[in-house]
Structures are given as C-alpha cells and as structure tokens.
Amino acid sequence: MQIPQRSVDHGRRAIVVGSGPNGLTTAALLARDGWQVDVYERNAHPGGAAASAASLGPGTIVDLGAAGHPFGVASPVFRDLDLTSHGLEWIHAEVPMAHPLPHGEAAILHRDVETTAQGLGVDGGRWRSIHGHVTEHIDEHLENLLGPMLRVPPHPFRLARFGPVAAAPASWVANAAFSTEAARTLFLGSAAHAIVPLTLPFTGAFGMLFGALGMSRGWPVVRGGTGQLVKALLSVLHTHGGRVHLNHEVTNLAELPAADAIVLNLTPAQVLRVTGTTDEAGSQLARPTRRRLRDWRYGTAAYKVDFLLDGPIPWTNPAVAGAGTVHVVGGSQELIRAEADVAAGRLPRYPFVMVCQQHAADPTRATGDAAGKTVVWAYAHVPHGYQETRPGEIARLITNQIERFAPGFQQRVLKQVETSPADLESWNPNLIGGDVAGGAMNGRQALLRPGFTLDPYRVPTPRETATHTARLYLASSSTPPGAGVHGMPGAWAAHAVTKDFTD
Structure with missing residues (x-):
C-alpha cells in the first residue's frame, strides 16, 4: 500500500463521516495528499471510542473506550503519519499482561519470548515454537494480516508459517500444545480478544498474534489517555488544512455538500x-451491497465498569500488579465456558473480565485531587445487548471476579461508573448492542468484512443522482483487518480513494 508523502493541491474534496481513529486516519492521509478534507462528527468531542475523560472525578483520566494498544504501537500507518512527532507518547508497564490463577499463581507475558517461556516451565519449548517466528518477524506478519484477506499476501512464506496454528480453534491449540494451566490460560486470554467462542476456527490466530505483539512491541497505554492519540491524528489533519465539524450528525448523505469522495467511518447498520x-427506491446503494450489509451480524457485548480505588489492587500474587493488562477469569475451562455462554446469549457466573492498570505505566491517570488513588478500567464480556436483571448485576460479577484474586479489592472501591451495552451504543452508535468489534468476528465475518466482497473499502452505488455524485467508501472496524486502534481500515480506504482518482 502506497500513500503519497507530500501534499499537492489538486482541487479534490473528501468528506469523512465519523471521527474515530479510522476516519481520522483516512482524513489525515488524504489531507496530506492535497485533498480538501472535512470530517463530520455527531458528538461534541472527536475520537469515537478512542476518548478519555475525568469520569471518576477531578484529577482522574479514564479511557472511555479503548485502553491498551498492542496494535496501535505496531501500526504501520501510525508510524507513517509520525504521530509521536505530534504529541503521542506510548508508555509501557513492567510487563504487558498477566493472568492470575487459583492458589496465588499467575501466568505472566513478558516483553520477550525467552523470558515468557522460562516462566512457563515444561511448556516453555512449545511456547517458543508457536510464538518465536511471529515475534521475530512481527512487521512482516502485520503486513500480511492488517489488510484485506482476499489478496496475494506480501509475505506468503510468513503466512504459511502462521496459518496452521491460526486456522485452528484456540481451545484445541491450548489443550494440544500445553500441559500447564499457566500456558493454556496465557494463550486463551489473548485469544479471547476475538470476542467469540474459543472453540471456533481461526481463534488460534488471536492467541498467537496478541501474545506475539506483547512479546515484541508490548501492550502500551497512551500517556495522558487514549484521547491523546486522537489529538495527534487531529494535529496531522490540521497541519494539512483538514477541518472537523463537531455536533454535526449526518442522518442522510444528501445533507452533505458536494464532494468527490465520501468516506464512512460507520458499521453496516449506519x-x-x-x-x-430504508426507502429502496431512493437508496444510494447497489442491490447486492444492500443485501450484503443487511446480512451483517453483531456479536458479544462489553459491559464496562471503571473504579476509583484508595490504593492499588491488592493482588494475591504481587507480580500481577506490574501488568498493564490483566485477564481475570480463572482457569482455561472457565474461560472457554464463559465465552461460549455469552455467544449463546447466557450470562456466565464467572465472565471473562479484562482489567487495565494504566497507572502501572502512566502516573498521570490520578493526580491533583485524585493523587494517591488508583483508576481501574475494566469490562466483562456479556451477551449482545444484555440488560441487567437487577441494578448492579454486572458490576458485582466483575467485582467478585477480581476479588477472587485480589482479596480486599471491594473495600478499596471509592467510586465506580458503570457503562452498559445500551450506554455504549448511545454514546457511540457504531457500538451496536455493546459490540466493540464492529461486527461479530466469527464464521465468514472473521475474514470477510463486511461480507463476501473482493472490494471491502468501496461502496458500489447503482447510479449517480442529483443529490449524490460522490464515490462512496467504507473505513471502519467492519472492514479488514477489523477491530483495534490501529487505523488500518482508514489507511486502506484512503488508498482506495487515492487510487481511484489517480488511475
């Protein structure tokens, strides 16, 4: 993928609908290429689900959506845009990830394969065998994986090495390759970021890739909150003359001014x-496109709870305190069962809980009035669109899960803020039913986003009309490579726009 490096004013105009990281990435790249770019955002603040606020009180910084960034720090397009020169600073905790186990044990993912393997005892050799080639050639693997699946891979030999484990269910890999609970849970916890049952094909890819990212690039946070990443993208955009229009919800493309290209940072429903x-006679989409987008399915939800504590989490195993991300769910079978339950619409008694301890790397998360306190970001996987049967139901489940491995946690809670699936969707309509992945990552949707198409970033239209003459494009997590704050769907959409207007 080649995006021009230098701005040349060629009189083209692009409109981007939605200011999430993918929309802003498209906007920044096109503005750098000399386009006049306008971004329209429904909310009062840009960034979509990549935002931060003092929601736990003065002096706190809470990530409202995305928190840990294994893909962000490794993103080719963020590196291309040189976001660190625009104020972005990645900072790392002592270790990327930990998984506390019963009886005070813990599995620890370190910043390198060798140290991680040494901590896994008899499973160390298998761990090296599965992850070693990925960590050693991480950039080539990312070039293969962070783009359309239906294409000739830039590094076919690397993909061939990646494929056998990647195509398998994570549950099968964990049980066939490892004999200890530490190795199994460490692999399955990474695979759970697919947010689908771990018995499904291709979940092995998530277990291998998330682990390899942690052991090569780390799982950092953004100093000052994820919103600072958005500020860096805005800085690039504004440097090249792009504009952002806040509090401007686009309900129909006919409302927009004339443009050559319109890029939608939206999921299929939007x-x-x-x-x-809804009025097919006036639809701006071709019939096969309408059918494909209507068939799009949304998946498992996140139920988020942020905590303000009067001190650090009192983990039984002190090594867990140094981890930026903690997977809290117990053993491997409990994790497999929890992900199967939520996919089937059942609320697990022991759900998968992800905890981000940004303070382990970033002391700015609690200052001033909050000095000495600890901000904790957490969410549980729950069924799509889950509605509580009683107030505080999910917060109690999350608290109880953490309490199992950190006795005394509940007594340290000074304040908590709950964000249900409905709250997430109300804040950001792309998070339909609390689905933070832009659509279920199972079946064909794991590879073919949005649906079966060789051209995922272009949105075919049946004809040009008086109200809509622009070419349409899609840049969201519903396109390859899917969810994550890495900007790559936006980069590929910008590439499609640039190619269409230079060929």
Missing part, C-alpha cells in the same frame, strides 16, 4: 441508514 436504504 451505512444503510445514511444512504436512505
């Missing part, structure tokens, strides 16, 4: 809405 597809 695309159907803004293109007038």
